[in-house]
Amino acid sequence: MxxxxxxxxxxxxxxxxxxxxxxxxxxxxxxxxxxxxxxxxxxxxxxxxxxxxxxxxxxxxxxxxxxxxxxxxxTASYLDEGFLIDYLTPEEYFYFIGGLHQQTQAHVDDFLSTLTDFFNGEILKKGKYIRDLSKGNQSKVGIASCLLQKPxxxxxxxxxxxxxxxxxxxxxxxxxxxxxxxxxxxxxxxxxxxxxxxxxxxxxxxxxxxxxxxxxxxxxxxxxxxxxxxxxxxxxxxxxxxxxxxx
CATH class of the missing domain: 3.40.50.300 (P-loop containing nucleotide triphosphate hydrolases)
Structure with missing residues (x-):
């Protein structure tokens, strides 16, 4: 490859x-x-x-x-937080990435529901911008966005x-x-x-x-x-x- x-x-x-x-x-x-x-x-x-x-x-x-x-x-990649759009919330970012791959918000939501354990209740519906998340939670957002793309x-x-x-x-x-x-x-x-x-x-x-x-x-x-x-x-x-x- x-x-x-x-x-x-x-x-x-x-x-x-x-x-x-x-x-x-x-x-x-x-x-x-x-x-x-x-x-x-x-x-x-x-x-x-x-x-x-x-x-x-x-x-x-x-x-x-x-x-x-x-x-x-x-190809999907996450090297560091520079790959993120930090003025978006995680949900907004996931919808953006999904849209780039012709995925509806409903499809993105269904996918995110499979990551409940991975997110551990720290990512979604927190009302935070990505820039306000901890380094570890930013990594979770970046990695999840890669998985969303089904690369x-x-x-x-x-x-x-x-x-x-x-x-x-x-x-x-x-x-x-x-x-x-x-x-x-x-x-x-x-x-x-x-x-x-x-x-x-x-x-x-x-x-x-x-x-x-x-x-x-x-x-x-x-x-x-x-x-x-x-x-x-x-x-x-x-x-x-x-x-x-x-x-």
Whole structure:
């Protein structure tokens, strides 16, 4: 579904993203992990054509995202509160997003009724503008607006941050259901290694702009990642990288 070739981004003479080749197949559930400054959000923004690379391209369903619009019809994303219209109430925002996808207010209301547990009584009918919600509740609005669109490709940056443990568990179950039962391709960035390895079948480890490891999630993946981040490098990961680069 997504093909990345020779993608590079430079800020202040520093190469912050350098991805020679990456393939994400339709229906895959992919997690992106790395320390702050690894280039994860920059990579996401290039996939969404929000910033242009110095070189390379992102292909979605056979079409370059740069200069085209078709990919927007099946892609939903929430990276931060900048994606929201903060002077609207949550209801107004959901109706706006639904309208963009030819959904009536009744259809939107029906969908929102399925998210009662996820909202936990904190989002709807509170008379608040989005800007007045907590960071966690803003995230709930952004994530829910993505689900409302029924996307084929879902991209979320740090979706588990700022939300309470009960909501984190509900969100994990929703994401796994969308992927396994509905075939939604999911690309998720998170600092929470436990959640990301639970939700995603494939983990991309990113450091200094490079994807240094592409891991099929197994029972040992969480421990390997924890070891890597605990010491800055891992005896179980880095030798494998070196072997691959020397071939």
């Amino acid at each position: 997504i093909t990345i070739s020779n993608l590079k981004k430079i800020y202040n003479n520093v190469l912050v993203v350098n991805v020679p080749q990456l393939e994400i197949a339709k229906g895959e559930s992919v997690g992106l992990v790395g320390n702050n400054g690894a280039g994860k959000t920059t990579l996401f923004r290039m996939i969404l054509d929000l910033i242009r690379p110095e070189s390379g391209e992102v292909i979605s369903n056979g079409e370059a995202v740069a200069g085209h619009e078709n990919w927007k019809n099946y 084929e490709l879902l991209m979320l940056d740090e979706p588990f941050a700022n939300i309470d443990p009960s909501t984190q568990i509900r969100l994990k179950n929703m994401l796994k259901s969308m992927n396994k039962q509905h075939g939604v391709t999911t690309l998720i960035s998170s600092h929470d290694l436990s959640h990301i390895t639970d939700v995603c079948d494939r983990i991309l480890l990113m450091e200094k702009g490079r994807i240094i490891k592409d891991i099929a999630t197994s029972s040992s993946t969480l421990a390997e990642l924890e070891d890597y981040f605990a010491v800055g490098q891992s005896a179980t990961l880095l030798p494998q990288i070196d072997e691959e680069e020397n071939h």
